[in-house]
Amino acid sequence: MRAFCNRDGLLSAFAMVSGVVPARSPKPILQNVKLIVDEEDGSVLMGTDLEVGIRHRVLGVRIEQPGAVILPTVHIGSILRTSGDQELEIITDDDHLIVRGQHAEFTLPIEDASLFPEVPDFAATSYHVIPAGNLKKLIRRTIFATDLESARYALGGVLIELTAESIAMVGTDGRRLARMVATAAVENDPPAPAGTPVIPVKALKLIERNLVDDEVLVHLAIQSGTAVLVRTESAVIYSRLVEGRFPRYQDVFPANIEVKIPLEAGRLRLAVEQASIVTSDESRGVDFQFSSGVLKLSSQAADVGSSHVDLPITYEGKPVGITFDPRYLIDALKTLDDATPVTAELIDSKNAAVFKTTDHYTYVVMPLTRER
Amino acid sequence: MGVIRQLPQSVVNQIAAGEVVERPSSVVKELLENAIDAGATRVDVSVERGGKDLVRVADNGLGMAPDDLALAFQPHATSKLADVEDLCRVRTLGFRGEALAAIAEVSRVRCQTRQAEATEGSEITIEAGIAGPIKGCGCPTGTVMEVRNLFFNTPVRRTFLKSDTTEAGHVAETFARIALAHPEVHLTFRSGGKIVHDLPPVTGMRERIAIFFGRELAESLLWVESRLDNVSLWGYVAHPSQSRSSNKGQFLFVGGRYVRDRSLGHALGEAYRGLLMVGRNPVAFLHLEVPPEEVDVNVHPTKIEVRFRDPQRVYSHLLSTLRQTFLSSDLHTRLQAAQDQPAEAAVTIPSRSEPSETDGGFPGRAGAAATAAGRGATYELTARAPDRQTVSSWFEPGRAAATPTIPDSVGRVEPPEWSRSLPGQFQFAAADTFDEFGGSAAAQATSPALSRDVSDSSSAPGETASAIRQRHADPELAAGPLKAIQVHDSYLIAETKDGMMVIDQHALHERILYEELRQRVAAGKVESQGLLVPEPVHLSADEAAAILEHRELLAELGLDVEPFGGDTVLVRSTPVMLTHLTPERLVRDLAEHVHTQPIPPSRDAMVAELLHMVACKAAVKAGDKLSPEEIEALLERRHLVADSHHCPHGRPTALVFTKAELEKQFGRI
Secondary structure, eight states: OOEEHHHHHHHHHHHHHTTOOOSSOOGGGEEEEEEOOOOTTTTTEEEOOSEEEEEEOOOSSSEEEEEEHHHHHHHHHHHHHHHSSEEEEEEEEESSEEEEEEEOOEEEEEEGGGGSOOOOOOOOOSSSEHHHHHHHHHHHHHHHHHHOOOOOSSSSEEEEOOSSEEEEEEEEEEEEEEEEEEOOOSSOOOOSSSSEEEHHHHHHHHHEEEEEEESSEEEEEEETTEEEEEEOSSSEEEEEEOOOOOOOGGSOOOEEEEEEEEHHHHHHHHHHHHGGGGGOOSOOOOEEEEEEEEEEEEEEEEETTEEEEEOOOOSSSSEEEEEOOHHHHHHHTSSSSSTTTTEEEEESSSEEEEEEEETTTTEEEEEEEOOO | OOOOOOOHHHHHHHHHHHHSSSSHHHHHHHHHHHHHHTTSSEEEEEEEEOOOEEEEEEEEOOOOOHHHHHHHTHHHHHHHOOSSSHHHTOOSSOOOOHHHHHHHHHHEEEEEEETTTTTSSSEEEETTTTTOOOOOOOOOOOOOEEEEEETTTTTHHHHHHHHHHHHHHHHHHHHHHHHOOOSEEEEEEEEETTEEEEEEEOOSHHHHHHHHHHHHHHTEEEEEEEETEEEEEEEEEEETTSSSSGGGGGEEEEEEEOOOHHHHHHHHHHHTTTTTTTTTTEEEEEEEOOOOGGEEOOSTTTTTOOSSSSSHHHHHHHHHHHHHHTSSOOOOOOOEEEEEEEEHHHHHHHSOOOOOTTOOOOSTTTTTTHHHHOOOOHHHHHTHHHHHHHHHHHHHHHHTOTTTOOOGTOOOOOOOGGGSSOOOOGGOOOOHTTGGTTTTTTTHHHHHHHHHHHHHTSSSSSHHHHHHHGGSSSSGSSSSSSOOOEEEEEOOOOOOTTTTEEHHHHHHHHHHHHHHHHHHHHHHHHEEEEEEEEEEEOOOOOHHHHHHHHHHHHHHTOOOEESTTTTTTEEEEEEEETTTTTHHHHHHHHHHHHOOOOSSOOHHHHHHHHHHHHHHHSOOTTTOOOOHHHHHHHHGGGSSSSSBBOTTTTBBBBEEEEHHHHHHHHTOO
């Protein structure tokens, strides 16, 4: 193989792909990335840890002789970052991989490219189509609520629900739950996936990083209930789904709401952040006292101190008190624009509280209780 | 025709014998107790073949009149009881009037007795319950009971007896129990013609403990004493470093009678909670004085169990007394290095290239003097004597000047000649070492003596030597800047007032965190985080029952559980401080804890269990490298903790090497 690669093109692809490469692996070849240069299909850089895989397009490759090569991640990364050259020449012979710049040349050992596991490409003909901005929002607003430790349920990822008009994602750790719905279109009427497809957090982060331009349409397909494939402009991301059961989350939404309180995301977040300054790991709770015109936040921790924060609100109704772990609220409020109107729906201090936005975001939090 | 018939008296007695007389040690117990009830001040016990052939108990007590003698061996005949009311206030060890009859039924008994005012004694011989005539005889005041050929007429029982040594062991155990309970009685014990114990009367139990269990244990004992209403408790409990794998080391005496009591044994274990490693049992010798009306001793044939009228009160009394004692005591583990290490030392040292005379002859510990003597008395006579003078001459003023750091070094052995010719690799900065003497007029004089001191310590193997480098740290880790070193990223070595301390960083940090958490939790309320999806947890049937039984208590701690059919419980909320644990793990751990406690756990005990889980997770682990600042902070916070001696699981947090022990190790004293 012989090719001249544009350094910037290769570096940007490399940055995405190397994120997937495992630092340690029982299969040492996975610690490398694979570059395929081909006149017809274009050049592709790929990496995988067998759970998640990515194929990323490499731009600006002049091909002298097509082929494939295994690039050692650590060394190639350093070469790409330190080189001042516009173009790097990558040559393989029977024994060596040679990376040559204008003033520098590196000879590296070579490995058989055919031993690198195949990273699946986007082969589906029927799939969902969603603007990158919407998908990004779906991921950001649900991914923080997951729980990687859960043994009982598949909470180490985000549940994805596909309908003909929308994609919904749900993340929960058993104490709070975030659900986001965004509009989407379908291509060739994809079949509804069986079971509950849950996309692992690692893959979601990778997908999110690849969503650069909000307007671009992204293709998403669930492959025979075991894997998810996402095609963006420049990459295809493959991930196995999390095995296991996702709880019946529909049950957690309270049926009979007592009060609805209009709030604003940014101001609420600031108030909660302030009130949470004097909390400790053992005494986390921030008390929320909603009453006409004002929300009083207060917290108290044995060895830290106490705080009182008032937030004017436009609520006229009966007073309600509830205690939350402030981090749960901040996590969600951070994903919202400051001006976003939020409606808090409460029953009492014992039942789950629901926060809703107008763009179909629902966040359910179980309150803290203090008993003695 | 009826098949039920009244059994003849002899059969009745044999059946009773089965309850009271199980083996020779039972006979010893009954006879010894009779002797003590008779007011004896001296009792001689001797056994042959573990008591199978002969049990002889001779006392100098009241004795019996000839008329009583025959009656004494009748069943249900006793001088200790008159009517039913007496049964409720038994002050003697025995009262049932069964033992002698039962023993006489299954052996050959000869009894000689004389009351002090009688002119001659009387004697009776009974074989398998058939009494011979009462004859006059000459004998000293008191009673001599000889029980021969136990179970000779019940061969089946005899075959169940164990070997002579085993039976002798049981007898010795019985003897020890009674000897501990009655230190004021002169007791002797012979087995197979040899004197095993000769215990002159003493005022306290401690001497007897030393005899039976060794000096070391006796020296580690803590005196406990308290009185609550009419229940008084006194005795000794052992330092937590002394523990046993079984509860054999626990001696509880109620009214001078050795008893076993599960609930008090548990109270003892509770008192030591956090001080002993899991699976170890405390050692204790405790007397409980309870008014006879408050305790029923008539529940067990050999009276080894008793019932208290108000067990809960006795339980809490014992528990609180012991806790009080521990809080006011120094419970650092004293390392028994001297016993463990000489072998190592002997192996390590000759590997150095020393002059040939040292080969195989290294004075591992106290052997120094012996070795020196064996090698020739040259420096023993010349060098040592002047050195000793030098030391004592400079040391006296030093001691007066409030630096009691090394009083133990008085009279140390002059280091052998070869130690001075050792390679200098372990020569530490001498100036640092002697800072503590700065200002003392004797400072100059110390240098030569202690330089040798340091070169001597260079013969120490590996770590011990490097630890000595920290000599100049301040006493008891208390005041001033503290220096300690970390070894293997797991242990801290710090100097103390009279030695050094090796600290397990994880154990100490865990303890500190635990105490801090405890204070915080005690001050505040326990927060509980609700679960969106209640989590079912499958437990074993008894665990589920235990958990559900304590639902309300758990709810107070923020763990909301409810039955979910079968052996499944549903968790609705978990304590906030433990949100990193899965509900399942939490419930399982607690279920196990609740289930294994014989008494209902208190809220405090449950909180303690929860806090253990938190502290253990949060503490630095063995293998975490600590910066000097972190070490300092850790050691400083040590004093904030009420019991820094043990981690919450009961492992010791620190081992103390006293200077005396170190010097013993190096063959210096």
